[in-house]
Amino acid sequence: MDFQERLQKAIHRGLAKGVEQSEQAKAKRLSKEEIRSLYTKYRLDLSEHIEACMKHLPDHFPGFVLERLYGELGWGAAVRRDDSLIGSDGRRSNVYSRLEVAVKSITEHDVLDLQAKGTIRNRELFRRHHFQAIAEVDLAKFREMVDVWIVEFAELYAAATD
Known part of the structure; x- marks a missing residue:
C-alpha cells in the first residue's frame, strides 16, 4: 500500500x-422537555433544602423572620430582621439584616443558577453565585454551597452583633 x-x-x-x-x-x-423536567426537579429539591436550613437561623438569632421566595425572585427562602438602635447622642437609627438564598429562574442557556445575598446592619457583605449546565448538575455540590453560605452568614452576623 x-x-x-x-x-x-x-x-x-x-x-x-x-x-x-x-x-x-x-x-x-437533552431535549427541552428533559431540561425543564430536570430543572424543576433540582429547583424543588434545592428550595426545600434551602428552607430546611434557613429555618434554623431564627432559633439562634431571635428576631429574624423566615419568608419563602418564589416567582421572579427565584425559589428559596430568606430571613430578615429589622432593628432600631439608639446612638450615644440619643438619635435612633434603623438597620436591617437579610440573607436570601434562591434558585433563579431557568434561562435560555439551560443553567441551574443558585444565588445568595447577605446583608448585615445595612451593609451587603456578600453576594454569591454557583451555576452549572443543567445536564451536568452535581446536586450534592449545590446543597453543599447552600450549607456553606448559610453558615458563613451566621458567623458574620454573630461577629457583627457581639
Missing part, C-alpha cells in the same frame, strides 16, 4: 469517526 492509499484510508476513518462523535453528542444532548 502506497502513501496515497494510506492517506485516503486515514481521511475516511477520520470522517467516519467525526460523524460517529457528532451522533453521540446529539444523543447526549
